[in-house]
Amino acid sequence: MSEGVEWAVHSCLNLAWAEPGEAVTATRLAAFYELPAAYLNRQLQALARAGIVSSTSGPRGGFRLARDPADISLLDIVTAIEGGQEAFRCQEIMRHGPGGRDNVDYRKHCLVSQAMRRADLAWRRELAAQTIADIKLAVEGTRPGTPKMVRNRLAKPVS
Amino acid sequence: MSEGVEWAVHSCLNLAWAEPGEAVTATRLAAFYELPAAYLNRQLQALARAGIVSSTSGPRGGFRLARDPADISLLDIVTAIEGGQEAFRCQEIMRHGPGGRDNVDYRKHCLVSQAMRRADLAWRRELAAQTIADIKLAVEGTRPGTPKMVRNRLAKPVS
DNA sequence: GGCACGTTACTCGGATAACAACTGTCCGAGTCAAACCGG
DNA sequence: CCGGTTTGACTCGGACAGTTGTTATCCGAGTAACGTGCC
Known part of the structure; x- marks a missing residue:
């Protein structure tokens, strides 16, 4: 399976923790895990085509989740990246x-x-049963500081 | 997934129907479905390394199942070809x-x-639950003439 | 006639190219924000 | 001071190379059968 699936899932998670009204650029999402920005952008485009994220161009642009995290299953992401x-x-x-x-x-x-x-x-079936909201909730249970940390990290570029 | 998996499964099925004491060459197994013989030979080598089939060189040589069809699951074959x-x-x-x-x-x-x-x-888990013997039995239920036809076809090269 | 031996043809086995897909990168079209200018 | 316009920089989006894995092929090592010669 393509490596981009892992990037896409983690990026969706980070988007779920991001400031609701704000869009996050591919560059910042990539900097989060030190990934090649241009290539991650490519995967995010696939997510946009599948209607999982919505994209905005120009200044203050970027990506944000297009629907509720509870409506985004791992299968949706895998299908978007790998094809059906x-x-x-x-x-x-x-x-x-x-x-x-x-x-x-x-x-x-x-x-x-x-x-x-x-x-x-x-x-x-197993992938469809796991949503971004499920993983998000589970992580918040184990690491309560994660949401704030992610939001802070995504708000401004790497120093 | 590699295309060779499909060839390997069907070849194992055909080997299960072949004459018990006889070995079948890669060339004849390939001719059965008009596959490239040299490449199918490569997949059969992988099955041999995994202990699913045994190989014999020289005249009257070829491949035969190394264990009972009930002990060969689809997972075994996939693992042998694709790696674990x-x-x-x-x-x-x-x-x-x-x-x-x-x-x-x-x-x-x-x-x-x-x-x-x-x-x-x-x-x-799903793949491990399906054995060559299962498929063999199911096919024999639907097409009773299959065993004899396969044995006949494998016995001599394509006319 | 039976047996041993050399030959021969046949088969697997691994080493070797051709192809495709994944990975990574670049630059252009579009867009929004901010700065600037005029009223 | 306020509104409209222009500029400008920023972002996505798709087009373009590099690298790894799959597909396909070939030839050599080994082997068992066959034919031949000898006992």
């Missing part, structure tokens, strides 16, 4: 085997494909 | 963030990593 295709993509090799028919969709009928799809669905 | 690492590999970016400690293993403590690992485990 499943890990195992059936190439329908049975079509070239003996008895292969052209009018059969082996992605549905091949038992191997079915088993793989079942595993993929289990993975997606 | 999970899809989401935590890069521990929190280490470079504010309050990052060098002596903390963020792969265990980061909640994002934990959630991803949980999803990965659900995926693996």
